[in-house]
Structures are given as C-alpha cells and as structure tokens.
Amino acid sequence: SSSLYGAWTIFHRYRTGSSSELEQLVATFLGVESSMIFGMGFATNSMNIPALVGKGCLILSDELNHTSLILGARLSGATIWVFKHNNMQSLARLLREAVCSGQPRTHRPWKKILIMVEGIYSMEGSVVRLPDIVALKKKYKAYLYLDEAHSIGAVGPTGRGVTELFGLDTSDIDVMMGTFTKSFGAAGGYIAGKKELVDYLRSHSHSAVYASAMSPPVTEQILRAMKCIMGLDGTTVGQARVHQLAENTRYFRSRLQEMGFIIYGNDDSPVVPILLYMPGKVVAFSRAMLKRKIGVVVVGFPATPITEARARFCLSAAHTKAMLDQVSAHTHTHTHTHTHTHTHTHTYRHTSLSLPLSQLNSLSQFI
Numbered sequence: 001s002s003s004l005y006g007a008w009t010i011f012h013r014y015r016t017g018s019s020s021e022l023e024q025l026v027a028t029f030l031g032v033e034s035s036m037i038f039g040m041g042f043a044t045n046s047m048n049i050p051a052l053v054g055k056g057c058l059i060l061s062d063e064l065n066h067t068s069l070i071l072g073a074r075l076s077g078a079t080i081w082v083f084k085h086n087n088m089q090s091l092a093r094l095l096r097e098a099v100c101s102g103q104p105r106t107h108r109p110w111k112k113i114l115i116m117v118e119g120i121y122s123m124e125g126s127v128v129r130l131p132d133i134v135a136l137k138k139k140y141k142a143y144l145y146l147d148e149a150h151s152i153g154a155v156g157p158t159g160r161g162v163t164e165l166f167g168l169d170t171s172d173i174d175v176m177m178g179t180f181t182k183s184f185g186a187a188g189g190y191i192a193g194k195k196e197l198v199d200y201l202r203s204h205s206h207s208a209v210y211a212s213a214m215s216p217p218v219t220e221q222i223l224r225a226m227k228c229i230m231g232l233d234g235t236t237v238g239q240a241r242v243h244q245l246a247e248n249t250r251y252f253r254s255r256l257q258e259m260g261f262i263i264y265g266n267d268d269s270p271v272v273p274i275l276l277y278m279p280g281k282v283v284a285f286s287r288a289m290l291k292r293k294i295g296v297v298v299v300g301f302p303a304t305p306i307t308e309a310r311a312r313f314c315l316s317a318a319h320t321k322a323m324l325d326q327v328s329a330h331t332h333t334h335t336h337t338h339t340h341t342h343t344h345t346h347t348y349r350h351t352s353l354s355l356p357l358s359q360l361n362s363l364s365q366f367i
Contacts, residue, residue, distance in 0.1 A: 041179035044189030119151030125265020153183025
C-alpha cells in the first residue's frame with residue numbers, strides 16, 4: 001500500500017478496514033473481548049490513563065514505571081502513591097492503608113484504586129511479579145493496569161507476554177497495554193480488555209477522539225508480524241523465532257554470569273542491563289564502542305539513577321550463538337587490555353559486551 005499511496009493517514013480513526021482488522025486480531029492474540037489501537041505508544045499510556053481515573057481515585061505505581069505511565073498518572077489528577085520496585089510487602093502496605101484510611105481529610109473510600117505495573121521493566125530487565133499482584137488486586141478490590149511494551153511478543157511459550165508466561169487468565173488483568181514498536185517492528189500501541197472498557201475509551205480518550213488514525217503501511221506491518229507469530233500465515237516461522245529468542249536470552253545471560261559480570265533482570269527477560277557505574281563515561285563509552293564497530297545502547301541519568309549508568313542489550317531471535325560467542329571474545333580481549341591501564345577495571349569489562357554492527361539485526365528493537 002505504501003508504494004501506491006505513501007504513508008498517508010486520515011483524521012477520523014474509526015471504521016477503516018485495516019484498523020478494524022488489526023483490533024480484532026489483537027483481541028484474538030491476547031485472548032480478550034476487545035482492543036483498540038493508537039498511533040503512538042507513549043500516548044497510549046499518557047492519554048488513556050486520564051480517561052480511566054481522575055480526582056478521588058488512587059494510583060499505586062511501581063517506582064520504576066516508564067515516563068509515559070508517570071505522565072499519564074499526573075495528567076489524570078488522581079492521587080499517586082509509589083511502591084518499591086516489585087516489592088509486594090510495600091504494595092500490600094499501601095493497599096491496606098488505602099482501604100482502611102480512605103481519602104485524606106474526608107476519609108471517604110477511594111472511587112478507584114488502580115495498580116500500574118510493567119511486564120518487563122526496560123531499564124532493569126526485571127519481570128513483574130504478576131501472580132502476587134493479581135492476588136493482592138483481588139484481595140483489596142483494586143484494578144490492574146499492565147504495560148507490556150517490552151514483553152508482548154517476546155516472552156511466554158507463544159509470545160503472548162507475561163500473562164502467558166505465568167499461566168494467568170487475561171480476565172484477571174483489567175487493562176492490558178502494549179506497543180508495536182518492539183517485537184512487531186512498527187509503531188503505535190494498543191489497549192485491550194473487556195468490551196465495556198474499550199467502548200468507553202473510544203468516546204472518552206483524547207488519543208482516540210482527537211488523534212489521527214494509524215497509517216495503512218504501519219497497520220499492514222503489524223498485521224503481518226502478528227499473524228506470523230500466531231502461525232496464521234501458514235508457517236511456523238513466528239513460533240520458531242519466539243523459541244529462538246528465549247534460547248538466546250538464556251544463553252547470553254548464562255555466558256555473562258559465568259564470566260562474573262553484574263547483570264540485572266530476570267532470566268526470562270531479553271532486556272539485559274549491565275552496569276557501567278561511571279555516569280561521566282557513558283557517552284565516551286558509546287563512541288569508543290562504535291570505533292571498534294560494536295553497537296550497544298547506553299543509558300544514564302535521568303533514565304537511571306545517576307550512579308547506575310548502564311549498557312543495555314536487547315536480544316533478538318536473529319542473533320545466533322556465533323554472534324553471542326563473538327561478544328565473549330571481545331569481552332575477553334578488552335578485559336585484558338584494560339586491566340593494567342585503568343583503575344576502574346570493572347567499568348571497562350562491561351564496555352565490550354556487545355555485537356558488531358555488521359551483524360546486528362535488531363539490537364535497538366526494545367529502545
């Protein structure tokens with residue numbers, strides 16, 4: 001379609017064939033009643049959360065949530081309480097306080113209590129403790145908003161995200177959010193759940209009412225990628241890639257651990273952060289790696305705490321063991337090169353863990 005019509009779009013986003021087909025496919029893929037797509041992943045969070053909660057509501061947000069979630073929470077006008085990352089004791093304490101004490105001054109019950117978490121946290125590589133959160137959500141009659149931007153299409157036996165990874169029923173998740181910018185190689189995002197939820201957002205979300213529709217070429221890319229993962233294209237290529245990604249993740253993480261590197265995150269997470277420690281060396285490190293024809297994503301303040309700058313590797317199914325072994329070879333070489341020339345040896349040990357640019361397929365897919 002792009003060769004005939006270009007990357008055009010229309011203002012009104014509904015009743016277009018490609019959008020309706022994609023929304024139906026997303027709902028089928030996730031195993032929910034309905035879904036709704038948006039042209040921008042960041043806006044999917046920041047513009048829809050204010051439509052779901054407002055004044056008199058309480059948001060319980062993980063301290064490491066993405067900026068789009070934080071912005072959406074602030075725009076909503078709801079009260080925001082932050083709990084420690086993946087800490088169920090911290091979340092349970094806040095839930096008890098919210099239920100027992102109610103709103104400040106009036107002590108009236110909160111209109112809604114919304115727990116906001118991510119499937120995989122992009123800066124930490126950690127996987128949400130979803131079964132525990134679902135149990136707490138049910139116990140205290142709260143709602144759950146799950147951002148699967150980094151986990152959908154990447155984890156679970158068939159790539160359906162953390163709900164599948166933990167074997168949970170999708171009906172336990174009130175609001176399922178994800179993006180198409182990582183595993184699907186496109187742009188945009190989705191909100192999925194019960195039909196009542198999606199129908200409400202169609203008329204109340206600013207991103208739905210005022211934003212333009214997703215362009216047909218982008219929609220077609222997502223459709224083909226999702227059908228490939230689901231096996232609806234008549235092949236097993238999609239499932240083979242999901243399994244290969246899981247294998248690459250385990251292999252790469254185990255190799256780094258064997259070599260004694262400090263890595264963050266869960267063993268199932270294809271996002272693999274390695275600490276650089278020195279915030280002043282982040283940019284220089286990135287340039288030095290490019291000179292060696294090694295591509296790596298570096299992240300520092302304010303995306304991370306100022307003393308926890310890091311290199312972040314995002315694995316792909318296209319990476320082979322030979323490529324990952326080549327990383328080990330570079331690591332060994334640069335470790336011995338810098339051991340006697342710099343006092344911060346551990347910093348330089350982390351710097352060489354990457355893949356040659358000529359062999360990278362989609363290193364930046366999770367950025």
